[in-house]
Amino acid sequence: MTSPALPDTSLLSHALIPTQQTAEASEALRQALNDDVVLFATATVMVEFLSLLRKLTNKGTLSTRESDVIRQRLSATIAAFLPITEHDAHAGYLVAARLGQSDTFDATGYVLAQRHGVEFWVSDRRFANSASAAGLTGIRLFA
């Protein structure tokens, strides 16, 4: 029996880019895959992650080859994409407003995860804490 999960951009970034939390994030994904978790993504997560890669490449933090390898491996870790509708985007805005977030990225991810019956995995403690305080469920914090 597989269980689906939707990692946020931050968790994927920590798992696929060498950061202070990479060891833990990579191990969490590896453990999840071994436990038959299937990872999903949204178009917004992809766009944001790839924007981050462009930013790091333009700054010279990552080489073009390194970014390309990370980009390809990102696709390999994602089983499928969850579609997003206009309503999802608006619902993301409303959730972000409820949580006092200054952007809708994670809130929209949460909406899509809920819509598709998928657990939302985050490494952003601020979002997780706000969501927990607001009584939102279905969120797992990796930090």
Place this chain on the structure above:
Amino acid sequence: MVNAPHEHPTPDAPRAAPSAILITMDTERSAAASLSPEEHKAYKRRALAALDDIAELHREILERRGGVVIDVDAELAELRGRSDESSAP
């Protein structure tokens, strides 16, 4: 919790943004657990192999950077226009 019904306005009807949150599970769109056993097996194999490749790449990157890790949280915050915030609680 919030609900965003899937309305399809007629061409003459004004399009309105929802003003209340309603998130209901959409069983029609819930393709999340729909991988066949074969697809799942192939997915797991390629995803784990990707993580192995990434671990090797990280060693290269860190060697080139003299062991200095990348502050992804700060980069993401800047990308999101949150340069005055961090992901800390």
